[in-house]
Amino acid sequence: MLVFQDDGGGMDPEGVRQCMSLGFSTKKSKTTIGQYGNGFKTSTMRLGADAIVFTRAIRGSNVTLSVGLLSYTFLRRTMKDDIVVPVLDFQIQDDHIVPLVYGSQGDWDSSLKIILDWSPFSSMEELLQQFKDIESHGTKVVIYDLWMNDDGLLELDFDDDDEDILLRDQAKATAGTTKIQKEIIEQHISHRLRFSLRAYTSILYLKKYANFQIILRGKVVEHINIAHDLKFKKMFTYKPQVALDSQVSQ
Template sequence: DAIVERNYVRADPSYLKTLGQAHSGWIFGAIAELVDNARDAKATKLEISIDTIYSKRASGSIPLLSIIDDGHGMTHQEIVRMTCFGHKQPEAYEPERIGRFGVGFKTGAMRLGRDALVLTQTANSRSIAFLSQSLNEGKDNLEIPIVSYRREGQIMEVDITVQSSALAKYNLKAIKEFSPFNKYLIGEKAALFCEGTGTQIYIWSLDKWGSDYSLEWHTGLKGGSSFHQGDILIRSRRIRSRPGQISQQVRLDYSLRSYMEVIFLVPRMKIYVQGSLVKSRPLEKSLNKTVIETGNVMGKHVQLTLGRCQLEWEQANCGIFLYWHGRLIEAYKRVGGMVHGADVGRGVIGVIDVTDVMDDGNVSVWVHSNKQGFQDSEAYALLEEWLGRKADEYWDNNFDSLQLKKSNSLYKPDQEWVQCDKCRKWRMLSSNWDSKNLPLEWFCYMEPFKGSCETPEQKVEQGVITVSAKRSGYKNQQKASKFDDDAVNVSNTTEGDKDDSDQDMEDGKARGLKRLRRGLTRACRKA
């Protein structure tokens, strides 16, 4: 009888480089994978920085990217699961969890550099894992050294229940030989946990851009203004391609600080880049003429927030920010008339969470494994169509004329918000307060809130508002803009929101120029 042989997969070391190509289009997508893991670990603080370290193998100093969080850490079984190539998706539905595919750490780390070391600690254990192309160079099969310890009183001892002492010794020797980390440096980094929990990821042999590195980094000035804060930049400073886009001022595309400002729909975790705190920018709370559009796509409820942003108007940007499980997947997605005309939708920003539409209910999702786009599916096509229709309606109802003068951009958000640096809750400022006058570190007990962190976070009440800026060609228009049945306005404008262009129109001194409609007419689109 023939012997039945079971065929097990062998992973060639070159597969590590292949994994990194998942983020070949945008290197910040690789960093985002590691940020996702920190949020899934319930971290309250995350530090991302690049510094130099001495490497014996390189005979000199090399740049070292570090990503450190204070989450719950990983046990031996969990870090083995993280370093394996894919794993079963979670059976329980967790709306707040981003990780789904089991490849994020590998694809992210191997895109950023050739070698990565993970140091993680729970309340009762500590583990070190080494994912390295240098270590595996010339080998026939991929080797990932892992050393785990368990707490015995006040010290950590090698955990012989998950590995033998000889294997732990062998793995630790390999880590010290092929990395800049000796036992003293490992001990120094472990001390950063301060008896707490968390995960530290260190990546070196960073990706190259020609003869230099793909990333460049700057340390900010201590005590300086927000314009002198540290940042990590993509050296090419290339703007990502989007249909219909002509603007070349999309800082989010090459500035990590700008990307981290909007990466989460509801920002809670404190994120530091190059040692300085990132000031989160919740997009929904920074818009003018805000409306909420609701509807159904494939039987799933969707809610879109639309508004006008002064900063985006000045930079000629517009589009929809699509979030999935609270994490940004697509930014500045142009829909409807925005695709066909550069002037259409200028300054208009939309924010939507598409979790329900992009999850089919059977654990499967319509999101790319690199979390930088959506799969070509019926759900996504219908969502695009709905977004385009609502964005066009918003533009037609509010901005059918453009004032070709700088003063037209002087709109304030419907409300200004500030985030407490302790409880991370957002507080609405009164109309006579300017957020620019607040200190860099603000707490609930300070003016103008003068409350406590225990006070629940304020919610924006829904209701109909009047649009303060009159459209050109319509004199004495005081009535509220009428939207369809599923459009709800969420803010009240005041007389103080009017700018010089409004006054000019009231006095009859200026008339706006009608915008040029590009692309198909509305009648053709309906046909």
């Protein structure tokens, strides 16, 4: 399993359905990341066959908990013609977690059965247990049935570095270089970000924010401004070339 968790605002029942629906996006700008509404689906499915989402949100006086399952294994083995994404909702009433039924009770029960049959959790109690460490609000994404490479090994390497997650086929990046060149290349962030999740997340944000941090395998990711870490710098002076004929390209 691979677990991603945050303590953000979480998603209400409508939000989690939008997140797990193919092609849905509230981002209208053509230059905005996420405009096609498939980022969550394609990214989780690239890492593993199945993903289950736990999210808790506070909207006004309403506290809701939702569980959603996106399972390639379920769709393939049951030969579904349509993409079925079961979602369960709960709400807090008098400090108790109670089911929140939007459609029919039959639909709610059917979603529960699918999730219990095709997720790592075998009871509703086990599902609700996953909210214990989310606290008042936030989201947890559990990706399981991770993909293997051609050698039958996990594509992701969890063993070589206890504080990192690596792409297993990392050695190919320096093939054909001398030993000295290889040492120089491997020490630089521009090489490590190709296969190291810690290196990649360290340069993900240009600015360092006081109220935000990424924790990977129990250790905080140190922020790196990649613009300050350029190893081989060159400066080129641009000289515009005027066309020989009377027509100048714009």
